[in-house]
Amino acid sequence: MRAINTTTGRPLAIEVRVLTGLSRLRGLMFARGLRPGQALLLPRCRAIHTGFVREPIDVVFLEATGHVLRLCDQLRPFRVRTCPGACAVLELPAGSAARTQTSVGDQVVLQ
Template identity: 35%
Template sequence: MMKKLENVTTKATLIPNLEVADSIQTRGVGLLGRSSLAEDQALWILRCNSIHTFFMKFAIDCVFVDKNLKVKAVYRNVKPWRLVLPVWGASSVVEMASGVSSKLNINVGDQLNVGA
């Protein structure tokens, strides 16, 4: 079931098509095997405070959030074959196409929300 990502701080809908990776399989696969991601799509990986882009075919932006969905860190344009070490206090990450987090003006400290 698709969700949507909202920024409570700026009162804006950020990503209207948010996939949720909450099982061992979906969390393990992530975005592997995809050739791209549309600007209106993202993947929210639960129980995740670090990522890798090994075997990925495109760069991504990574928005790390705490358990209350407050932005702890934003990594922009993470190219394939990179490793992002654990982010202190983060409990999940939203992965989106490279450049989207800047375009949507997502910043550390923003309060996000996931809606139906």
């Protein structure tokens, strides 16, 4: 699956992995991180933490229509972020949002 910012016409990620069950609980904890072009999608999610995540990440909170509700650039380890109204979260390598000029209000499509 890919994540495309249709507002800017740029791909946020070309390899999106959907996390469910135990993989969702673990997320990026103790993992090597994400390579450019990769992302994790957490459906039905309004809050994330970066406990035991080794490096900063970009976090994109999405509403049901795919619009960006909140964007957390370069979120460092051991932080918590929430976004009431979000229905999913995309976790991306740090710098992905800036590189793709993604901002609040943009439309993101998963295909």
